[in-house]
Amino acid sequence: MSAKRDRHENASPLGRILQNTAWLLGGKGFGAVCGLLYLAILTRTLGLKDFGHFSLIFGTAQALIAIAGFQTWRVVVRYGSEHVHAEEWDKFGRLGMLCGMLDAAGAMLGCALAAVLIYGFAHVLELNPNYIDMAFWFCCGSLWALVSAPTGIVRALHRFDKAVYVEAVVPIGRLAAALLIWWTGPSVGRFLFAWAAIDILEAILYWAMARHLCPQAVRLSNLGKWRQAFAENEGVGQFFLVTYAGATLEAMMKNGPLLAVGAFVGTRAAGLYRLASQISQSLSKLSTLLTRSVYAEVARARVSSEAREFRKLAWQTSTIAGIAGMVVVAIALVAGRYILELIAGPDFEQGAAILVPLTIAASFDLASVAFEPVLHATGRARLSLFARLLAVCGLAVGLYLFIPIGPSGAAWAVALAGGTSYLAMGVMAWHTLQRLERDEIGLVTEEPGSTDG
Numbered sequence: 001m002s003a004k005r006d007r008h009e010n011a012s013p014l015g016r017i018l019q020n021t022a023w024l025l026g027g028k029g030f031g032a033v034c035g036l037l038y039l040a041i042l043t044r045t046l047g048l049k050d051f052g053h054f055s056l057i058f059g060t061a062q063a064l065i066a067i068a069g070f071q072t073w074r075v076v077v078r079y080g081s082e083h084v085h086a087e088e089w090d091k092f093g094r095l096g097m098l099c100g101m102l103d104a105a106g107a108m109l110g111c112a113l114a115a116v117l118i119y120g121f122a123h124v125l126e127l128n129p130n131y132i133d134m135a136f137w138f139c140c141g142s143l144w145a146l147v148s149a150p151t152g153i154v155r156a157l158h159r160f161d162k163a164v165y166v167e168a169v170v171p172i173g174r175l176a177a178a179l180l181i182w183w184t185g186p187s188v189g190r191f192l193f194a195w196a197a198i199d200i201l202e203a204i205l206y207w208a209m210a211r212h213l214c215p216q217a218v219r220l221s222n223l224g225k226w227r228q229a230f231a232e233n234e235g236v237g238q239f240f241l242v243t244y245a246g247a248t249l250e251a252m253m254k255n256g257p258l259l260a261v262g263a264f265v266g267t268r269a270a271g272l273y274r275l276a277s278q279i280s281q282s283l284s285k286l287s288t289l290l291t292r293s294v295y296a297e298v299a300r301a302r303v304s305s306e307a308r309e310f311r312k313l314a315w316q317t318s319t320i321a322g323i324a325g326m327v328v329v330a331i332a333l334v335a336g337r338y339i340l341e342l343i344a345g346p347d348f349e350q351g352a353a354i355l356v357p358l359t360i361a362a363s364f365d366l367a368s369v370a371f372e373p374v375l376h377a378t379g380r381a382r383l384s385l386f387a388r389l390l391a392v393c394g395l396a397v398g399l400y401l402f403i404p405i406g407p408s409g410a411a412w413a414v415a416l417a418g419g420t421s422y423l424a425m426g427v428m429a430w431h432t433l434q435r436l437e438r439d440e441i442g443l444v445t446e447e448p449g450s451t452d453g
Helices: 013-068 072-086 089-125 129-144 148-156 160-167 169-184 188-213 220-232 236-264 267-283 285-304 307-344 346-367 371-377 381-405 407-446
Strands: none
Touching: 013 089, 013 129, 013 169, 013 188, 013 236, 013 267, 013 307, 013 346, 072 089, 072 148, 072 236, 072 371, 089 129, 089 148, 089 220, 089 236, 129 188, 148 160, 148 188, 160 169, 160 188, 169 188, 220 236, 236 267, 236 371, 236 381, 236 407, 267 307, 267 346, 267 407, 307 346, 346 407, 371 381, 371 407, 381 407
16 A cells, blocks of 8 residues: 655645645744643643742753754655655555654653753752652653654655644643643643643654555554665664754754753743743744655655755755845844733843843744754755754853853843854854765766767
8 A cells, every 4th residue: 555645746835835834834933822821821820939830840841852853754754755756665664664663762761861861960950859749740741742753754755734733732732731721730740741732642643654555664663674674774773863863953052051041040030031031932932843845845845856956955945945044133122021911920020131142042043944854965064053053052151251241141041052053053054055966967977978998
């Protein structure tokens, strides 16, 4: 039985990116509205102090997910796109289930790390002792809710339309849970339990969707064929290690500043930082959506298009994303304080000084949306890793210089790191595209004049 693939096969690469992004934006637009509503309930019912505790626990879980979660969806898309293009469904299945095993191994590793971090270092973040056990179990639940491998299967098949329905479970579930908890009595523990349970439900549904779309791939019999999967996908081990290292560095950039604010400034400041970060992510949601669409389409274009078309796709995507990034920053500058007060109340309006630099950082991510997929698709994932390492160095320097200012200083450190990453990865991506096109032109000019002697 063949897989149920994308129905828009005749569209241009940019057209497919926009179609896929439109599907995601429809779901995520609805999800963003739900997210702002349950965020308002969280902040107004818990207050600044308890919302700070919730934020630190949630941030710790996200950091563990990034460290122990191996970003296997990138592996599935990078290597699986070729199998999907050739309709080699058995190879695609062995690769997908290998990545599922890696997700499970990461979850077990993450639970062990959670025990060390939560029980050994909770005092550094000034967590309420009553929250330590629930923080540990929340981290464990979040780790086992990883959906990286089935996400990669769905994206490699270009069925973003189906993914929308599964991913809608989280915002709808969280909003319903927030309303119920608000009615029955809000507490940090109840919110954490609800969030973890909903994430686990999403993971189950994602695996079911991957099975529905490609039943020949998602089979238990493929779990024992991991050695064959490694043999069939040359360089997959090295690519996995590089992308894992890159994801770990990205996690340090995304979650490190929040934990640094909690450790060096205080729990209330962490709550302010988390709220501003959440809103900046909502404003720049297009970055995440474009990344998902672009990564899959770039991997596809690499095996089915010429270098000139490949370069044109990257340029078009970067231009659209750059314009969107400037719009996001303008919204934060003009309406940031009003948005914070409207959502969370007057106690949180001082977070506007944090929101602006975080939005600038998010705009850098948005503008560079095509760079990393280009490097990965062309076998130069190590360059993207080097760019992320430079960004982490920029973050460390920024935190050292600006953390005395408070949470807004941490936000400017994130903006500095985002700018560093944008410049470094952009230079590497465009150099790679130019070299790829020169190599292709060289091959074409050599062929007519080739002789046998």
